[in-house]
Amino acid sequence: MQDYLLRVYYEDTDAQGVVYYANYLKFFERARTEFLREVGYEQMKLMQEKIIFVVRGLELNLLKPARLDDKLIIKTSLIKLGKVSFDFEQVASVNDHKIAKANIKCGCLHSETFSPSPLPEYLHTGMKKLLLT
Numbered sequence: 001m002q003d004y005l006l007r008v009y010y011e012d013t014d015a016q017g018v019v020y021y022a023n024y025l026k027f028f029e030r031a032r033t034e035f036l037r038e039v040g041y042e043q044m045k046l047m048q049e050k051i052i053f054v055v056r057g058l059e060l061n062l063l064k065p066a067r068l069d070d071k072l073i074i075k076t077s078l079i080k081l082g083k084v085s086f087d088f089e090q091v092a093s094v095n096d097h098k099i100a101k102a103n104i105k106c107g108c109l110h111s112e113t114f115s116p117s118p119l120p121e122y123l124h125t126g127m128k129k130l131l132l133t
Contacts, residue, residue: 001132002038004031004074008066018065024100025060028090031074032104035088039126049120050111056085057105064099066092072099078130084108084116086127 006027014020033041046052066072073093080087085107092100110117119127 001075001077002031002035004034004076006030006072006074008068008070008072010068013068018067019070021060021062024062024092024102025058027072027074027092028076028102028104031076031090032088032106035076035078035130036123036127039130040122041126046120046123047111051117051120052109052111054107054109055104056107059103061101062099063101064094064097066094066099070094077132078127079103079132081124081127081131083118083124086119 008019012019012023033043071094075091075093077089078086079089085105087106088102088104090102090104091098108117108119109115118124
């Protein structure tokens with residue numbers, strides 16, 4: 001599990017002054033990217049290898065609102081790992097209160113054919129170390 005810290009900016013909020021719901025997806029995306037950097041994930045390198053990651057499904061539950069200037073902690077855990085697909089659980093909190101939770105299902109595709117492609121071996125091996133057991 002890894003923590004990703006961020007602050008809510010004005011641009012993240014809606015007319016009611018709370019984080020616009022779609023922005024949680026952006027926050028979670030950033031946290032997953034940083035989580036995978038630990039094991040050698042580099043988007044540019046994978047693009048050169050003609051590999052892309054895609055979100056193939058998600059479940060997002062918004063529990064409480066986050067507001068302007070709140071400090072968010074996003075906890076990311078890898079909960080499932082296959083040869084082509086991998087799933088995350090992510091929880092956003094403010095002051096130790098859960099405000100959003102997501103289960104994100106991802107997959108690995110060949111960038112030209114958009115067909116399923118195995119994770120590169122170095123990345124699969126590294127991700128195994130991050131897998132919650």
